[in-house]
Amino acid sequence: MFQFESIRWGNPDLWWLLLLPAMLVPAWVWQELSFRKILGSFPGTRLVPSMVHGSGTGRRLATFLCAVVALELLGVAAMRPRYGLKDYAVKGIGVDVAIVLDASRSMKVSDVAPDRLGKSIIEISRLLRASGGNRVALVPFAGISFIQSPLTVDHEVIRQYLNDLRVTDIPVPGTALGRALNTAGRALGIDQAGFRGSAHKAIVVFTDGENHEGEPAEVARNLAQKGVRIFTVGVGTPEGKPIPRLNDKGVVTGLTRADDGVSPVLSKLDEALLKEVAEVTGGKYFQLSGLAAGASVSEQLMKEIDSLQKAEYMSAVERLLEDRFQYPLAAAIVFMLLPFLWAGVRRRPGPARVGAAGAAMMVAVLALSMPASAEPFEHPILARLFNTSHGGVDDATELIQENRHSEALTLLKELATRIPPSPALDLDLALAAFGSGDFGAAVEYAEGAIRKNDALPEGSPIRLSPASLHHAKGTMLAARARAMSVEKKPPREVRKVYRQAVDSLVAALLLDPENPATRRNLEIVATAAYPPCSSLDDAREPNNTRADAAFLTPDPSTLEAAETLLLCPADTDWFKLPVNQGETLFVSVQKPPEAAAAPGGDPSAPAQQQKPEPADVDLSLEGDDGTLIADGVKQARWTAPDDAGSTMLMKVTGPQVEDGVDYFLSARIVPPCPSGDDQMEPNDSREATKAIQEGEMALRSCPLNDDWFQFVEQQGQAKEVRLTSSNSDDPVDLQVFSADGASMDVRTDIGPDGTVRSVLLPKAEQEAPFTILVSSGAGQAFYTLSIQDPEGGQNDRQNDDQQNNEQKPDEQEGKDRQQEQKSQGSRTMRELIDAIDSNDRNLEAQEAARNNPMGDSSPDKDW
Secondary structure (H helix, E strand, O other): OOOHHHOEEOOHHHHHHHHHHHHHHHHHHHHHHHHHHHHHOOOOHHHHHHHOOOOOHHHHHHHHHHHHHHHHHHHHHHOOEEEEEEEEEEEEEEOEEEEEEEOOHHHHOOOOOOOHHHHHHHHHHHHHHHHOOOEEEEEEEOOOEOOOEEEEOOHHHHHHHHHHOOHHHOOOOOOOHHHHHHHHHHHOOOOOOOOOOOOOEEEEEEEOOOOOOOOHHHHHHHHHOOOEEEEEEEOOOOOOEEOEEEOOOOOEEEEOEOOOOOOEOEEOOOHHHHHHHHHOOOOOEEEOOOOOOOOOHHHHHHHHHHOOOOEEEEEEEEEEEEEOOHHHHHHHHHHHHHHHHHOOOOOOOOOOOOOHHHHHHHHHHHHHHOOOOOOOOOOHHHHHOOOOOOHHHHHHHHHHHOOOHHHHHHHHHHHHOOOOOOHHHHHHHHHHHHHOOOHHHHHHHHHHHHHHHHHOOOOOOOOOOHHHHHHHHHHHHHHHHHHHHHOOOOHHHHHHHHHHHHHHHHHHHHHOOOOHHHHHHHHHHHHHHOOOHHHHOOOOOOOOOOOOOEEOOOOOOOOEEEEEEEEOOOOOEEEEEEEOOOOEEEEEEEOOOOOOOOOOOOOOOOOOOOOOOEOOOEEEEEOOOOOEEEEEEOEEEEEOOOOOOEEEEEEEEOOOOOOOEEEEEEEEEEOOOOOOOOOOOOOOOHHHOEEOOOEEEEEEEOOOOEEEEEEEEOOOOOOEEEEEEOOOOOOOEEEEEOOOOOEOOOEEEEEOOEEEEEEEOOOOOOOEEEEEEEEOOOOOEEEEEEEEOOOOOOOHHHHHHHHHHHHOHHHHHHHHHHHHHHHHHHHHHHHHHHHHHOOOOOHHHHHHHHHOOOHHHOOOOOO
16 A cells, blocks of 8 residues: 655755745735726726626636646656656676675774774775676685675675674684685686676775785786786784684684783784785775875775776666656646636536546546556555545654654654554654653664564665664664763673664664764764773772782771772782781682662671672782782782781782773781671670671681670571681681580581581571580681571481481491490499599598688589
8 A cells, every 4th residue: 555654755855846836825815906906996897797707716716726736746746756666677887896805803803993894894885885887796705715795786785795794704714815816806707708797807805914825916916917906905003903812603702812821912914915916916005094084995996996997797677766756747737737728718607617628638648647557546646645644643753843752752652552563653762762861762662663674675665774773773872871871880881882882883884884974973982882991990000010019098997998990901900908917918809799789788787698709800919028828819818927017919810801800809907816806796705695697707716715606597497507717727616506505416527628517407496596606726717607508408418317327227226326325324424423422431532622721612523
């Protein structure tokens, strides 16, 4: 079905012609008033009608309206309306050109924005736009080369291939320029019998000049003898940059390293080879990044290519929009002829009639102006009578122009439920959401418009320009990123959205390389999306050497220095912190914590949380005399001697990531005992027991000091108490007592990283309190106390015991008998001791009591 919105205009800039007929209205009113004034000046007014028959007010108004409509239709015809598709035979005259594009991994180097491959694709798109009737072939290459597209005048196909090209598409790495030139020669029909093409042929090479195989200059000499001229375009800079390391999906994961595993591999532009290849064929060399402001490689290339001898190649059939200007032109002629049909006809009472001759003339004019293939109701003016447009869209457009975007968005959402979906409707929704500040919704609507537009066939009357849609999406993404930056969102999230905007704008520029607005927006957004890591580094810089190590300043209340920092590629961060006599330094590198704390937390409560996740960087700790304490770890600890302090240096290194690595550095100083005991003190006696919750705590026990805690297990739970201590510290013991004072069994596991003592609590039928006692030896000890679910699930240890009982019943029965005998022996010994204590005839005890100066206050002793 025909839709008025599907019409495309060949000359839309001539819209002002539609305003000219409106200027005739004041002239006609003035003429009508003058005519009546003249008629009124005649004497004998009754004779006037017979004197001016045929020129009544109605007929004059109809004549004027016909003239206005005819002029409007002529204006519409001048704007060249187009609708529908038609096959046209196209013959071209031009030069055969093969574009050779380097798609090796070195083309991902970012010494030109956005990178070498992206810059080359943008310039090739501009070259295709200016190529006109030239036939073009595409030959990508790396270690091997192939013909991606043979010679064609359909440059849109090559643009699509360029848009989908990735460096990971070619399985053989390396750069074989000579092999690529031979492949380009085959694409141009060199040495192929019966191949019809231009007398002179051109090869345009986009590469960084690195060649790992063959002799490109020798291949170029052979091609020059067969009428091929080679133009080389150097992509990159002579200084170069490191080659990124890519995964299978083409995502940058770091930098490519040399054989030593440390030095990055650099890729530099080799201009000497490219100049030699161009000169031996009579071509020229261009550097893509060395042009003056406003200059373009594609323009200079087209001047050189246009100077070559052209030839006619075979015709092709293309489907193009069909011009429909003849319809409004025919209608304009009809309205201009209508006044002549009733001119001189005397008015009679009754309806006006047009003679048969006038009607035949109208039909003849319409028949001559309409093509023979025209279908019913395909005429724009006639079809408009059978298709009513939705006025709500016009109302929404007016609201957008009046900056009432929220109202327009509401109206368009309501219209979307009543009218068929289309890319134009989604684009209107995106613009309304964008104007109202809802950038997220604007991007979603723009993506919907792109999807609907891509699903439409080429030449569909409701299909929009893909370049304009990608440009709109990129602009909206950039605005969204700016808003996120104002809202203090994480910088990495902001840069991620900026890079999505760059991808959209690059897609738009590939489709329309000459659009200055897209090019300007891309330059602005690319700067924000890919800033140098040095501009993002933290305030501690410069601290890249031991001599420039930055001082850490601990908080006076917590004695902890904690900062979120950034480590740039090929960089090292150095820090230093003085440690006094007897103090202990804890330092760790972790992934940055979440921006917001968990809701409902108590800031004054002691820290009981899960272990932090280690950062993607490594930590080294050494003394001011160069003594290495720890190397390549995530956390380290060092205690200063009692007779001397030291300034400790911390070195942070990490992987080579383009944007750097974020990490959280924590350095905490613990004073010597007893003043530096943990935050749970005082809890040295059973009366001073401190309540704890499920979780993990890092604590310290001073010499000969006990720590008492209480944990209440909730109904239905079965938890495990775990105490982890370092093997280098004095040992600490764990005891857990139930509510009735019974001591629980303790399991001890000694490993290379420390000793773990654990107690499995029974499943609570109701709330059950447990008392925990941690006892230390003669020295200080740092330990971790945690209450958590048992490893391997609840009652896992009981299940293991039950399995052991099932596997070894005889052995277990023997153990039970031995335990029963021991218990019986222990009871016999206790009964004997009690009898001795109460024996009045224990003469040695009585004699000792008489000789004791403390008398009755002497403590009980067994003699």
